[in-house]
Amino acid sequence: MLNPHPTRYAELNGVLHDLVTGAQEALGGSFVGAYLQGSFALGAGDLHSDCDFLVVVRERPDAEQEAALRELHHDLPHRDGHWNRHLEGSYAVADDLRTVDGLGREWLYADHGSDELIWSDHCNQPWAQWIMREHGITLVGPCPVDLVDPVPDDVLRDRARAGLATLTDDVLGWCPPSIAWCQRYLVVQACRSLYTVRTAQVASKRDALRWSMMHGDPRWRPLLQQVQADRDRGFDPADAPTSEAMDEARAFAAWVAAVA
Template identity: 80%
Template sequence: MLNPHPTRYAELNGVLHDLVRGAQAALGDAFVGAYLQGSFALGAGDLHSDCDFVVVVRERPDAEQEAALRALHHDLPRRDGHWNRHLEGSYAVAADLRTTAGLGREWLFVDHGSDTPEWSEHCNQPWTRWILREHGITLVGPCPAELMDPVPAEVLREHARASLATITDDVLAWCPPRIAWCQRYLVVQAARSLYTVRTGEVASKRDALRWSMVHGEPRWRPLLQQVLADRDCGFDPHAEPRPGSMEAARAFAAHVASVA
């Protein structure tokens, strides 16, 4: 039975209903279950979030199934509404998902707001798996813990440390430093990675910022408070960072990489 109220947004619940029914029609018996991970699973989803989903499939979609899924995701963003343009997720192959041996394998992935799925390892990462297993919201299907083994804390820590080594270059390679949202994103990603290194778990953006205010050095609190306060600004490609804030973000990311 489909979960009728997986989030507090009625419109989003309707979009998720259409997503699940469309995926079931496209996949037939290959459909296993559908879930939310990401910010909504962590209890932090709001109007500035994307909605991260995972649909588990028995095997890699064949040509006919893939074509039907592509048609579904070509149609969804073109409908009227808000949340139909803010979905992001993957069609996870059950055998890949079962153990960490399947980490990094490509799944059919729909980027935030995209109408063209692509094959990508984007959702097949330790932190997305951890959120799915430990906090995932079931839309329909078995509990996520029945489909996957736990993600060891050291696997999470190892990947977080590795990402911190190049975090600034990686973020600014696709997110221009002239955009205020990118300044906030860099700080958030650094804070979340440090949280994972220290705890072996994954936190939402807000919780990672708040944790860093409490457990980090006091000199970074104004920066963290600025990023937390500015979250409600959302994404605006024309909004520039506050004076000096990008430099502070770079310094914070370098600091986190050095202490992690």
């Protein structure tokens, strides 16, 4: 039975119902279950969040199933409403999802708000496995712990450290430094990576930011407070950061990489 109230947003619950029933129809017997991971699973989802999902499948979709899924995701973002444009997630092959041995294999992936599916390893990462197992919200299907084995601490820590080495270049390679949202995103991603290195767990953007304020070097507190206070500004291409704010973000990311 489909979970009728997986989030506190009635509209989003309706969009998830359409996503799941559409996926079930497209996949038939290959459908295993559907789940929320990401910020909503971590208890931090709000109107500024995307809604991260995983639909678990028995095997890679065949040509007919893939075509039906592409049609579903081409339609969803063009419907009236807010949340239909803020879905992000993948069709996870069950054997890949089970252990870290399957990390990095490509799944059909819907980028945030996109109406096209691509093959990507975006969601096939250790932090997604960890959130799915430890905090995943079941929309329909088996309990997440029956689908995902525990993620070893060293895998989480090593991936977080590796990502920090190129974090600034990676983020600003797709997110222009002329947009204030990108300055905030860089800071928050550094906080999340540091949290994972120190705890071998995964935190939401909000909670990682707060944790960094408490446990990080006090010199960065004004920057972290600025990022927290500006969250409600959302993504606005015309909203530019000050040069000082972007310089501080770059310096903070470099400091996190060094101490991690």
